[in-house]
Amino acid sequence: AQRIAGRQPKKVSYHHNPMAENHHFGTTHPMKPWRLTLTNQLVLGYGLQDYMDCYSTRAATEDELAEFHSDDYLDFLKRVTPENADSFIQQLPHFNIGDDCPIFSGMWDFCTLYAGASLDAAKKLLAGQSDIAINWSGGLHHAKKSEASGFCYINDIVLAILQLLRYHPRVLYIDIDVHHGDGVEQAFFSTDRVMTLSFHKYDKDNFFPGTGSSDDIGGGAGKHYSLNVPLKDGIDDENYLRLFKSIVRPVIETYRPASIVLQCGADSLGADRLGCFNLNLTAHGACVEFVKAFGLPLLLVGGGGYTPRNVSRLWCFETSIATDTDVGTELPPQLDQSFREYFAPEYVLHPKLGTDGRYENKNTKKHLENVRIRIMEQLRYLGG
Template identity: 45%
Template sequence: METKKRVAYFYNNEIGNYNYGKLHLMNPKRISMTHSLIVGYGVYKDLDVYTTREATKEEIMQFHDQDYVEYLSNYVSSTKIDFLRKNGCTAPIIDEEAKNDVEKKRQYGIDVQADCPGFDGVYTFSQLSTGGSIDAAHLIINNAADVAINWGGGLHHAKKGEAYGFCYVNDIVICILELLKVFPRVLYIDIDVHHGDGVEEAFFTTNRVMTVSFHEFGEDFFPGTGGLNSSGEGLGKNYAVNVPLRPGMDDESYKQLFKNVMNKVMEVFRPDVVVFQTGADSLANDKIGHFNLSIRGHGECLTYMLRFNVPVVVLGGGGYTIQNVSRCWAYETGLLVKKNLNGPIPVDDPFFHLYEKQNMLHVPIQQVENKNSKEDLNKIQEEVFKQLKEVDAAPSIPFHNVPKAFQYDDDEYFEENEQDQHHDFSGNTYNFNKLNDYINGYQTMEVEQNEEVGVYRKQPLLIEKNSSRFNHI
């Protein structure tokens, strides 16, 4: 009998309030809409719910260039700055001259094209996105969850020193780097309609991470990378797997190809943990993507990976018809706790007006031409299998000095070691209770480092749930 999986879920009620711009296709509101459906359909009570905190600058710089992070940190939310000042907290100093420097904007990809605007709070938004993904990794490391979800993450295009494709901080790369501190092999799966270029690029030369991306390819479709011949370099040769597809992919074709490829990947690579990016722009009727997947078809890819009984970090990603994004991610959250959601959108949902034209969770999809013939898909699968044959089964990874897991603190340890709770690491004083109550995770997670005992950190804040429909974060 299959044991019930422990499913952790990260959310912060601030993250859906950020705005890329009135006409921008990326809308963080979809994360709040997803959360509201998770609560409305009763899935919430079956999850271990954690508040998402902001990642620190040091955590972000595990992957991103310091100069880029320093520049991006000028885009702290004005709401946050106002709150900190009103409550006697030290607000970050904004370098307005550097922020408005045209050359720096061009260098870092901010405000140069419509893709990555320098909107108010983009750094704070990125911190929240990344903080959830880091702590999801830590729950897996500490065996505190079998599945950890952060729908606010999955921003797979961001480069080491550049914003790209609506993404500013690559929370996925940072999540994987955390996992690699403990696990020898990490598998990254990407079913966003766009190629997971930023993640693939970061791990292109290592055999400890295998990246597998199923994506639309050709006809100048963004980002234009991810061909079959992009397979890694050096030690990473054959550890980057790309499945380039044409428009019109339907459930039957996609699911069969996905299962065949992933079954072979799991057989050969045998990962210790999976990071799964579930971009919802591969659904039918997306404003950018041209696939024709149903919500059920999309979700079946996720549940298929649970059968291998390997811990999974589940992240969001793209998705620009926001009503369908929220439907999809709420449905998939249900699947992870063995609930098959169906029926109408709850009428007391605060975003119900956005679903009024189609107020069911599952909506019909239009029949469009699938430009992927069976012959073409068979050829792609054959090429992928040839590549995987070149991978040593369960590759031998030199890992003699295994670092200790990020262990959560115990009271006795922190009584002896932690700093005064009314000060942050810079010695700035603040009203701890007010800050914690208002912003659910704006405060930095305290970290103590000791060579003998490893790294200890505060456990993510577990939210206490009650029966009230609207009494939730």
């Protein structure tokens, strides 16, 4: 990789722990933590570590997790294993353990590691030691105070935002995962100190988690501080990016956050196993670039992404955007053959995604204009 000429590069920190990658939710479960191994191989293959501070992260402590999660839930998560799960049988439904969120071996270590990385990243931003801090293992936006949900057990985003709120009067959360960022929205539903903005596929009865309509706006002191952009199948690069920019700019200019947390879920890419949008890496990355250009302390976290080769392509590409480097369009020449195989058949960084016609674009101009207008209407209430 090479620095892009003529830019003032940002101080970037990369928070990573290979121990978080070797866990299995189950052989056929869509969440594959080894997508992070693949991401890191690309990052190292391009030499991006030379352009950022890389930190090996530590496990979050139970006290740190208790800033958001309830003690009985943490106690359960810490103690339950596949071997002793029978003795917790009555509690499993209570904590929403099941097919989406199974008990797997090393689950507690996995959870504390990805949460520790987001906490470390937030602290780097607060210390002014990073302008952009990256944790691709985080972004697990569905976890609730006392319950697992949608492959998420601990809500590392909420924990990181709570840290930022110690010094920052207002934090903006933006979520471009194909799913609604319900756990983060719910945690900050009644405060005006966090604005949450999620772009997602919305279909109340047929797409998880079924929340995030334009009417979902927050409550109490947080009324109008939850923003939602409900989309239909198949949105393409041009329409998504235009909508994203036309909403994010006025949101930042009106809300004036001290920092931004951007959840970069890769399941909004075309050809995702669970997603239904048609984005390419370039448009997804352009959202990151657009947010970065506001020059506020920025925490980048991962999230969904169920076609591992494309997840790793995306997050590596977004690491290059954060570091103002150009990685070109070819795979890194030094990439080990055993990893190169995953990138068949194109063996490039930017394959064309979402051209298989699996999802045609069901978002009319009218629909997109309506959701944008709903956001603008909400912004008019702020500070009033």
